[in-house]
Amino acid sequence: MVQLQLDQRTVTTLVAEATTAPSMHNAQPWRFRFLAAERLVLLRADPDRAMPRSDPGDRALHISCGAALFNLRVAAAHASLVPRTRLLPDPRDPLLLASVQLAALSEAPQEKDLWRLHPAIRQRRTSRHPFSEEDVPERGRATLRAAAAREGATLLFPGPWHVETLLELVRDAESRDLARAEGNEELVRWTRLGSEVDTAVDGVPAYAFGPRRRDGKAPVRDFSGRRQVPDRGDADFERTPHLALLGTRGDGPRDWLMAGQALERVLLESTLLGLSTSLTSHPLEERELRLLARDPGSGIGHVQMVLRLGYGPKGPATPRRPVPDVLSFG
Incomplete structure (x- = not known):
């Protein structure tokens, strides 16, 4: 297999899919940095998007970033890459939540079935509409x-x-x-x-x-x-x-x-x-x-x-920050 070149376009696509993850109030409290020489994606918390009253310990912020991290793993697997993930890789830097080295398939086995979830990344929605009474089997x-x-x-x-x-x-x-x-x-x-x-x-x-x-x-x-929200039923x-x-x-x-x-x-x-x-x-x-x-x-x-x-309406897509606002290269 020819190794996929990790150019900016490829990494941008991976991060775009990562950021479809849900977050508290859709605050999207994450930042990504790609180190090309190491094929390494760094995931950092964005403290400007924290919620000190609703989430004083940043628990929900971490959960949101964890969800984005999982999407990154799925997107990488779909791109025939193997995401080698480390949580909290530097104890001296608490805002650095994870590092993901994007290895080629020739270098490591891919996690079974991770790629299978890829179609759901952009299909997933939060629905605040009524559901039927039918139970989940x-x-x-x-x-x-x-x-x-x-x-x-x-x-x-x-x-x-x-x-x-x-x-x-x-x-x-x-x-x-x-x-x-x-x-x-x-x-x-x-x-x-x-x-x-x-x-x-x-x-x-x-x-x-x-x-x-x-x-x-x-x-x-x-x-x-x-x-008051006009026209809301x-x-x-x-x-x-x-x-x-x-x-x-x-x-x-x-x-x-x-x-x-x-x-x-x-x-x-x-x-x-x-x-x-x-x-x-x-x-x-x-x-x-x-x-x-x-x-x-x-x-x-x-x-x-x-x-x-x-079982009910899927709900609409909610807005996302442009990838250049959350991704840097270095």
Whole structure:
């Protein structure tokens, strides 16, 4: 096999696919640098896109960057490259979250089936629309549990009582946000209304808010906050939302990066299964609520994300920053 030359165009394509990953409020808190001589991609956190009120420990930031890292791995495999990944490669530089050496197939074996997920990278959407009451078949659940396990995480499908507990935690989090004016600041910063929608390269645009919940229990964050959004309708959401908890044994930066990679693998597998998905970190943003989200009998040490899965509209694509804004060469 002829070794693929890693020119700027190739690397730009890989990073463009990496940045389709989900991130909290679509803040896209990542930067990439490509060192051509070493065939090395460096992934760094962008502290200017952190959320000190909603994510004071940068847990969600790390998860977002982990999801982008997984997409980079998938894109590399699709390009007949082998991504050799190191997490937190320099303890002296905490913003350097990962390094990925792009080896040729002749130099190392490719991870089995990683390339298979590539079509889902651009198909995946976050859907804040109602899903049907139809449950996810056990065969699909097994596929998603295996996907999380491949990345060192656990995916749990909670029982009815646990789902009710999670929904109560979401309502508690929503009430706290409404009660505190400062709790709305970051939501306002990262949502796009009116004329902002047409030029947005980040944040959640109004067309992606989905309808207001008229009835139902689905945990969908209302990004409009206290603001009025013209022409936004309302709808009945599912009464029995189908949730999954993604968890890790540890709860530090490395665990969060692992959780992000597991999350994206689960989301891509869900897309290939024909499932719609949305995420909620709302009950996990307050430490005391996050502890209550865990089922003591589940074996999940730390819950990192709550997923909502089902059959329904896929949701629109949300804007992305131009690759030159997030990628440098050196």
